[in-house]
Amino acid sequence: MARNYPITIGxxxxxxxxxxxxxxxxxxxxxxxxxxxxxxxxxxxxFAIVTGFVSA
Amino acid sequence: xxxVRRNGLGLFFGVLFLLALVGQSVAGHAEYNNQEVAxxxxxxxxxxxxxxANYLTSPEFSRDVMENWQSEYLQFLLYILATVWxxxxxxxxxxxxxxxGTEDEERQRLGTHAEADSPAPxxxxxxxxxxxxxxxxxxxxxxxxxxxxxxxxxxxxxxxxEQADFGMPTVSWFGYLGTSDFWDRTLQNWQSEFLAxxxxxxxxxxxxxxxxxxxxxxxxxxxxTGVEG
Numbered sequence: 001m002a003r004n005y006p007i008t009i010g011x012x013x014x015x016x017x018x019x020x021x022x023x024x025x026x027x028x029x030x031x032x033x034x035x036x037x038x039x040x041x042x043x044x045x046x047f048a049i050v051t052g053f054v055s056a
Numbered sequence: 057x058x059x060v061r062r063n064g065l066g067l068f069f070g071v072l073f074l075l076a077l078v079g080q081s082v083a084g085h086a087e088y089n090n091q092e093v094a095x096x097x098x099x100x101x102x103x104x105x106x107x108x109a110n111y112l113t114s115p116e117f118s119r120d121v122m123e124n125w126q127s128e129y130l131q132f133l134l135y136i137l138a139t140v141w142x143x144x145x146x147x148x149x150x151x152x153x154x155x156x157g158t159e160d161e162e163r164q165r166l167g168t169h170a171e172a173d174s175p176a177p178x179x180x181x182x183x184x185x186x187x188x189x190x191x192x193x194x195x196x197x198x199x200x201x202x203x204x205x206x207x208x209x210x211x212x213x214x215x216x217x218e219q220a221d222f223g224m225p226t227v228s229w230f231g232y233l234g235t236s237d238f239w240d241r242t243l244q245n246w247q248s249e250f251l252a253x254x255x256x257x258x259x260x261x262x263x264x265x266x267x268x269x270x271x272x273x274x275x276x277x278x279x280x281t282g283v284e285g
Contacts, residue, residue, distance in 0.1 A: 048119075
């Protein structure tokens with residue numbers, strides 16, 4: 001079943017084909033939600049770690 | 057409006073998070089300055105109150121945020137891991153008895169059982185699919201470790217600042233990891249998370265919330281396991 005897909009972050013979120021229950025899935029919105037949360041978490045962690053090192 | 061309706065869960069908690077964080081920063085700033093005044097009065101000195109902006113970049117604020125973050129991500133890390141291997145009879149949070157473990161490839165739609173709409177890493181197979189099979193756990197675990205480290209690296213200067221206020225000796229980062237302050241802050245969060253997540257799994261055996269996927273259907277028997285509403 002192996003195929004030659006490029007391995008990128010985007011490929012992990014590759015849009016899936018349409019399904020009958022959701023004929024026009026808005027993949028962009030799901031990606032924005034995913035990366036929005038990821039950004040908040042990573043920003044918070046980096047902010048805190050930098051704050052700690054600067055204050056130490 | 058369709059965007060809001062279809063992403064309500066993520067948006068709802070995102071907004072709640074921001075409101076709570078702002079509230080915490082305002083209350084934390086006030087508490088920080090109250091402590092400064094109290095300590096200064098005890099020492100007969102002039103209080104060194106700080107601005108809101110300075111509080112936001114203080115180790116005290118980041119420490120308080122990070123000690124909660126690490127425990128929340130630990131909670132979900134352990135919950136994801138424990139629900140792979142442990143069963144709780146009657147709980148909608150649990151798999152059915154006999155389904156313990158990582159399950160076979162057919163059930164997980166892996167390898168030759170991958171489908172046309174399976175995610176790309178599953179189509180690629182091999183190590184990439186194996187990594188993707190544990191990606192949620194890896195992310196949660198990574199955030200937990202990073203947040204716990206951030207708690208220690210921000211708690212350390214905050215602890216030393218308090219020590220200096222009272223004329224006590226300061227400690228190194230490794231020294232801080234062995235202090236009761238670090239472990240008190242860590243374990244007070246862990247205990248509440250473990251109780252809450254255990255309660256969720258067990259209370260849902262006998263109690264219901266109509267319409268919630270975290271609950272069994274209202275009419276489900278108490279013995280039914282792994283059935284979500």
